[in-house]
Amino acid sequence: MPRSSALPRLVDRLDRLSEWLGRGLSWLVLAMMLIQFLIVVLRYAFSVNSIPMQESVMYLHAAVFMLAAGYTLRHDGHVRVDIFYRAMTARRKALVDLAGTLLLLTPVMVFVILVSLGYVGKSWRILEGSPESGGIPGVFLLKTLIPLFAGLMLLQGLVEAWRNLLILTGRLDPEAGHPDHHEEHL
Numbered sequence: 387m388p389r390s391s392a393l394p395r396l397v398d399r400l401d402r403l404s405e406w407l408g409r410g411l412s413w414l415v416l417a418m419m420l421i422q423f424l425i426v427v428l429r430y431a432f433s434v435n436s437i438p439m440q441e442s443v444m445y446l447h448a449a450v451f452m453l454a455a456g457y458t459l460r461h462d463g464h465v466r467v468d469i470f471y472r473a474m475t476a477r478r479k480a481l482v483d484l485a486g487t488l489l490l491l492t493p494v495m496v497f498v499i500l501v502s503l504g505y506v507g508k509s510w511r512i513l514e515g516s517p518e519s520g521g522i523p524g525v526f527l528l529k530t531l532i533p534l535f536a537g538l539m540l541l542q543g544l545v546e547a548w549r550n551l552l553i554l555t556g557r558l559d560p561e562a563g564h565p566d567h568h569e570e571h572l
Contacts, residue, residue, distance in 0.1 A: 394548075401460065401545045404538070408457020411450050418446040441522045448528055452535035456542035459491075476560030480553035487547045491539065498536040506530055 422443050428434040458464055471479060506529045508514075515523035552558035 397545050397548045400541050404456040404460045404542045404545070407538070408454045408460070411454045414446045414450050418443055418450070421446070437518045437521050441516060441518070445522065445528055448531055452531040453538060455535055456538040459539065459542045459546060477554060480550040480560065484547055484550040484554065487543045487550070491543045495536040495540045495543065499533045502532040502536070506533060
């Protein structure tokens with residue numbers, strides 16, 4: 387069964403958003419490596435140190451880590467204890483994944499959003515900048531990644547919960563439900 391007929395349009399679009407965002411953010415890794423290489427060359431070859439360049443590596447790393455977490459969830463790339471899971475049937479895996487999404491992922495991400503809003507709001511009110519002289523004046527933007535991360539994880543969690551529910555009800559073939567089998571539809 388093709389994914390587009392199994393997943394409702396909104397859920398399918400959220401799934402595609404995670405894929406698009408993850409692939410787009412992967413380019414930031416290349417930028418981060420190039421900047422880090424330049425930092426090392428400038429420091430050791432020319433004795434030049436650049437705080438904005440150093441901070442930009444941190445910003446890029448945070449953006450990749452926080453904003454691509456939904457993509458990682460979509461591709462089943464998060465760490466789990468696989469000793470029992472890998473030997474389970476596809477339906478049992480779907481049940482475990484659904485329970486994990488509903489009982490762990492969702493409450494934790496809602497908590498992260500609720501707890502971070504005040505923290506991020508204070509940072510925005512003062513337009514918090516770098517504590518380093520000449521640093522990037524956008525710490526408030528960096529902190530904004532926290533609730534964005536949790537929101538994107540919640541959205542992808544919704545997609546995964548729906549996909550697992552379809553597998554459990556027999557309306558989606560477990561192999562057809564895996565996003566790696568549908569890259570041609572992107």
